[in-house]
Amino acid sequence: MAPRSLPDSRFHIDFVVVFGFFKFFMTKHTMDIFEKHTLVKVCSPMVRYSRLPFRLLVREYGCDLAFTPMLMADSFIKSDNYRKVESVTCENNPLVVQFAANTPEIFAEATELAYQDCIGVDLNCGCPQSWASHEGIGACMMNKPDLISDILRQTRNRISDSTFGVSCKIRIFLDMARTVDLARQLEATGISFLTVHGRTKAERNEPVHLDYIKAIVDAVDIPVIANGDIDSLEKAHAVQEVTGAKGVMSARSILENPALFTGQVKTPVDCINKWCEINTRLDTHFTMFHRHLIHMCAPLLNKFERRIFNNLTDKKAVLDFISDKFNNHSNLEEEESVVVS
Incomplete structure (x- = not known):
């Protein structure tokens, strides 16, 4: 064939x-x-x-x-x-x-x-x-x-x-x-x-x-x-x-x-960034892009952050949130404590 x-x-x-x-x-x-x-x-x-x-x-x-x-x-x-x-x-x-x-x-x-x-x-x-x-x-x-x-x-x-x-x-x-x-x-x-x-x-x-x-x-x-x-x-x-x-x-x-x-016990930051890269390259629909991130990020965010993140309505806002939350080096030590708790 x-x-x-x-x-x-x-x-x-x-x-x-x-x-x-x-x-x-x-x-x-x-x-x-x-x-x-x-x-x-x-x-x-x-x-x-x-x-x-x-x-x-x-x-x-x-x-x-x-x-x-x-x-x-x-x-x-x-x-x-x-x-x-x-x-x-x-x-x-x-x-x-x-x-x-x-x-x-x-x-x-x-x-x-x-x-x-x-x-x-x-x-x-x-x-x-x-x-x-x-x-x-x-x-x-x-x-x-x-x-x-x-x-x-x-x-x-x-x-x-x-x-x-x-x-x-x-x-x-x-x-x-x-x-x-x-x-x-x-x-x-x-x-x-x-x-x-x-x-x-x-x-x-x-x-x-x-x-x-x-x-x-x-x-x-x-x-x-x-x-x-x-x-x-x-x-x-x-x-x-x-x-x-x-x-x-x-x-x-x-x-x-x-x-x-x-063997990772939680979604690593590089995996979140990779997801953003793949979706930018493929120009995927916002709903798919955001829906997966809601699942990935849920254990990494507190209740207030989840409420904000889950209600974002466009890709730029999501990327800005990810950048501020996970790629700001001053937040990394704090983020690790949030994950383990």
Whole structure:
């Protein structure tokens, strides 16, 4: 499957050659990622959050693999603008594009469109939100294991590139045996790896069932990524120790601290500055730029400062606030005391 055709010029021909080599190398390298890293550190798919700017940021701080937000496969097929907004490009490989779909045809067609810009696609069978259930996607699909298997198998067979990844993200059933049976059934479709959020569809803040993840790891031969409450590098290693998972995936905690996988316990100032640089370079929308900073800066600001910062309405005001608060050397010692308290 070749990259899209480009205008006939020496520059573009050279680009195609270079891009083709890059895609081949990156694909081979990334699907071997579980062999190359003792612990694969993954940024979770997060609606509205795990878009290109944030993926570029976490790669600077120890993230080995990033997912797009959950994308609607049918919209991805139909809308050029949808694909543009989600910025699925080879700029930020290794990347897995996660789709929500409930038919083999839609998932496979979306996969073919995404193929040249990522190293794999993932079927979301873990989203617990009611709107997703109403649409027949996400975690409700776990009650239709044969449908999930059909979607994954047909897509795996449709992509001739065996190094291209097809994977799935699931939750657990209360019945451990049923959970393990599902994992084995999905493995039999030829998927590359499986991500398991160690909670049921109904659970939100309850403790993660690490014993269920371990049972899956013991039952299958493909790599398993453990998801749920990975809030520090220390926790990531502890979860791997308990479950035997080849990777760990963080969501909410990596929003608050994009440098989590480097062992930082809070977002360092250089990470905040890097976020500002990335967004200035990409000229991102203010809402995305500000929303991420609200998460990153919350533990670093007192209640009064948070109120001011969260209500800023333009990029210049945000950059001025960041500069005054974090880049004024006279405030650094005070800032450290605020963080530790």
